[in-house]
Amino acid sequence: MLFQHKLKKQIKLEEQKQLTMRKPHIIAISYPAQGHVIPLMELCLCLVKHGCKVTFVNSEFNHNRIIKSMSEADHADNAINLVSVPDGLAVEEDRNDIKKLKEAFFEVVPEKLEALIHNINESDENRVSCLIADQHLGWAIELAKKLGLQRVAFWPAAAASLSMMFNIPKLLDDGIVGKNGEILRKESIKLLPLMPDMNTTDLAWNGFSDPELKKLFFDLYFKNVESVKAAKWLLCNSSQVMEYEVFAAYPKLIPIGPLLASNRLGKTSGHFWREDTDCLKWLDQQPLNSVIYVAFGSFTIFNMAEFQELALGLELTNRPFLWVVRQGFIEEAENPYPEGFIDRTRNRGRLVEWAPQQKVLAHPSLGCFLSHCGWNSTIEGVSNGLPFLCWPYFADQLFNKSYICDVWKIGLGFDRNESGVIGRQEIKNKMEQLFGDENFKARAVNLQAEVLASVKRGGSSYQNFSSFVNWIKATN
Incomplete structure (x- = not known):
């Protein structure tokens, strides 16, 4: 009996040891555009460097473009598990057709992603513990909540442009935009006291000439602001020194950038085209x-x-x-x-x-x-x-x-x-x-020094990222 007790205790200790050794397994999914894929992949490469396992999900079409653009050395150095899901579109269909892309990535891909996560968890001892999704994909945050995963939203652009989306309810209340995103008043507005003025005609969704596309993106932005409230973290590829007033106004928006390969002494990944070196x-x-x-x-x-x-x-x-x-x-x-x-x-x-x-x-x-x-x-x-x-x-x-x-x-x-x-x-x-005018270069060099200091040890982005990594490991 004493031997069996010791054996059970030993097995339990071994199981606990295995659990502590198990890497956090993160699944990441980006909006299917080049400018979204590269920064999210850069974030994932930083997480791998800090001991995490990452599965990066692209549509089959973009996955194949990325694989084709990679050199043999890139394939050998790749530290991320690159996987794909079908988007429901034929190979010859135009992925720049926003209406088709919306139908694919908001109606077909969610079901495929859920199936992928289930398959991973059935076959991999490192079960998925966290999902990081592009802020454009609010449905992915909702899916992660449904599956009991930790939830992280990632904004690959400027914090200022996200604050524009946070302000949609106020723009509606003030009668500046209508319920379909149409511009009701052409004027200069200031979203925050220290932010530059912007013309209402320059609101992000108004850049499309097709009224249907304007409404599509307006509705998407409005809905996603609500969806990402379920995220535990909202990370931004920016620096506090670049957009101090926005981060001061939205403390839940966490700057961890700039996320650049040079900051981790590595190579960029996720290109849709082969680079001409x-x-x-x-x-x-x-x-x-x-x-x-x-x-x-x-x-x-x-x-x-x-x-x-x-x-x-x-x-x-x-x-x-x-x-x-x-x-x-x-x-x-x-x-x-x-x-x-x-x-x-x-x-x-x-x-x-x-x-x-x-x-x-x-x-x-x-x-x-x-x-x-x-x-x-x-x-x-x-x-x-x-x-x-x-x-x-x-x-x-x-x-x-x-x-x-x-x-x-x-x-x-x-x-x-x-x-x-x-x-x-x-x-x-x-x-x-x-x-x-040498002043342009001088100011650019001064800003460069401040921004690079933020990603180095002791800088604000460095500390924010470290806190994020510690949270991921603690909640694994």
Whole structure:
């Protein structure tokens, strides 16, 4: 009897030891857009580095794009379990069709994700204990609550743009927007006393020309603000020093960024296109602080007039430039470049389909960033001390431009001509103004130092992330 008692005690101790050794298993799911996938994957790579196991869920379509873009070395180094679920769309269907995407990711994927979690828990001794979902996917937070998982919402963009969504009930009460998101009063508003003014026509959902899409996103934002109230944490890919007034107003919104591969001395993951790393060798041959880097993210589409004026504007600057012209960036002709442009700029211009952007922006030859002001691009430029030329496309990019130009004062915007186009001479003039005023660079370098300090030991983002990791481990 004594032997059996000792044996049972030993078995119990071994079971407790196994439990304490078991890694927290996190399942993460992103909104299916490039600008959402990369920062969430970066968060997950940081969690793996701190002893967590992560299963990252993409749609089959995006999963295959990511796998195809990875090199052999990327596959060998990958520390995340990449899995996929069907989205119900055929391969040839347009994933940029927001209506189809909404139907896929809000009606088909929830059921597939629930089945995936059940399958993991039946086959893996490291059962899923926590779900991290993009804030756009409020349904995933509700699913995690239903399954008894710890719940974390992740906002990959600026805290200021999320505060816009938090203010939807007030905008409705004040009669500024209608129940379908339509703008009832065109005016300048201030969401918080220290935030820059914004025009009501620039509210995120109003960037779509289709009224049905406006209503779709307005309803989505309104519903998700309610859904994420069930989350235990609401993490934001920003820094307290960049948006102090927003984080002071919303203490439950926790800044843990900027989440960049360079901050953990690693490589970026989650790209939909293969990076052209040869452009780094080209940058090595350029003078210090001379190159204009031109990139408009994964979603922007230019018409022929805009594209040609940009090309001719870059030519007029007479400066070296690296221009990312991804597939689908120009909506019309097969050869959209102005006649003779390629030959005339061959010795000082470089065109690529997709760049290793974080490495490009960290290169000492970079002089400025001509950007659409997407949040990932914004924090990457800020983290490298670069001044900006701002050409926002839609949604939160318009508000990010306000921070760059009016709050941080590290960039300039462009003015459109009477035809609504940003002309070549305007591009040349603003470029000369930016390079001719050293204060832009000086302010950018000062902001860079503050932002990088926040992610280092003792900084606010570092401490917030450490608290989050401790919570995950304690609740495993």
